[in-house]
Amino acid sequence: MVDQDSYSKSALVDIKDLGFSYNQGKDETLKGIHLQCPEKQVTSFIGPSGCGKSTLLRCLNRMNDLVETAKITRGYINILGQDINARDVDPIELRKHVGMVFQKYNPFPKSIYDNVAYGLRIQGEKRKSVLDEAVETSLIGSALWDEVKDRLHSSALGLSGGQQQRLCIARAIAVRPKVILMDEPCSALDPIATAKVEELILQLREDYTIVIVTHSMQQASRVSDHTAFFYLGELVEANTTENIFNNPQEERTEHYISGRFG
């Protein structure tokens, strides 16, 4: 199934036999997932709604801890070689290394500057020079600097949808994470804003390991190096994007990408 040889680079995120349940282990939403996400590459999760791709993404920064009845039923996730569900792992420390961008862009109703500086400020950074520099590099890194440099202190909610989403990306990279998780980052954006965010993803790939959940197969083929296809809580196939789209090994994958279901 998984073509291990295609992963030339080392896997930063390593998922082994992962089972996950939303109701104390009664039914499994994820059923024994084996997957590796290589360093400084883009891995995309595709599949129909309810297949568990967003759930898996939220397992990677333990966002599912916020759901009371959620439970890992088996297996483990290693990030940077550490089992992130180990007893001595603090999810708060983990999330500083595994950032996240959400489906609906959600900047705080504060200024652009305050939004980007949020992550550093909660880590106790108070020096203005450090914050100024981090805000500038993050905004440059998210290709937003030229558009907002003159109005850093005006409300983030005055920006357009696409700009707000790129601001959320800037906010995520301001804390210098190793991995960035993106949960359908373009589903609320128009095609032009989507193109800009996709361009940005390819640019961020230089420095970050990116995992992206998407509904759009075109997007997966445009931005990702590796693609994993999920169906009903199972990982059907994972391979390089090129192989998945041109030469799928599984019948279900072929049906899905050719639009016969889902």
Next chain:
Amino acid sequence: MNASNPFAKKKSLFEVKERIQLNLLRLACYTIIGCAIFIFSDIVVKGAPTFFKAEAPFVNTEFFTKSPEILSVWHDQDGVKYSMTKSDADVWQTENPDLQVIDLHDYAASGGGILGPLLGTGLLVVCCMILALFIGVSAAIYLSEYCGKHDKLMNLVRLSILNLAGVPSIVFALFGWGIFCHMAPIHVSVSELSDTTLWAFPFAGGYISFQGWDTSLLAGACTLAIMVIPVIITACEESLQAVPKGFREASYALGATQWQTIRKAVLPFAVPGVLTATVLGITRVAGETAPIMLTATVTEKGNLPFNTIVDEGVWGFFSQSVQALPFHIYTLSKLPASENVKPMQYGSIFAFLLLVMGFALISILLRNRIRKKLKW
């Protein structure tokens, strides 16, 4: 008119029914407006003359700078009518010994002004709201952010809060009177130790005695706070729940702890809701008579509240009894109806109305200002 109009209105019994229903609903609505207009205009028309006067400075300053006193009314042998506070009357009578005092009547609490009750109510509201907001907001944060929706114990707590909100105010009054006025711990010297104390033990040169705070500002504020806390908790919890989930998720995803998330990504955006809760609380607290009647207020008091802070210190300030507007109005309403009492009655009610509206207005303006900054 086109006779063959296919969309012409059809006259039928159904339409008549429809109209009757509409007008019934309209009538119900206008009844409320009518009641409101009647009450407000009656208060304004009869209360305003107490407030304003014909000559400069056009405002009856005495009404706001004096506390209630006994009003003396009489006439002399020439039929000239006199009406002034009892203390002024004594002075006047010694200065004018040649004029006879005929048909002298005294009316309790009808002379002077309403400064004492005004300050008393203000202090009660402020002290009560500080206590109630602190406890209420904390409890709301705990219920909304730390407790699960399916926690059985916490649902019991929520149910109790709802029930507490429905308890009649006289019940709170009696509990406040029993607990704060007669059971609460207080540090006293040996000579001040009460016979009725529940328990006392020596401490720091005196005694810690469970004998209560007596009729006091603090007891009144605590009683009012307990009464209004359920209202505040419910309203605050709702406003916390209304903060988008995305803010919390974004904050957690950046590595914030739960408290950091609450402090920086939830609470600031719930402030307008908390202020709405405050408005609700203030209007309820300022208007309550029963709880403060038993725990905090007196009919007449020579000293203004702020004078005690100089003589008796901070504790003296909080342990003094105060006058309060609702209780003052209650006292006035029990006097036999008379031309001489009416100006004070309506003036007090008018002032009370303005005070409560003023409190509410400040909170609403503040809320709107903050809301403008926080739109999402």
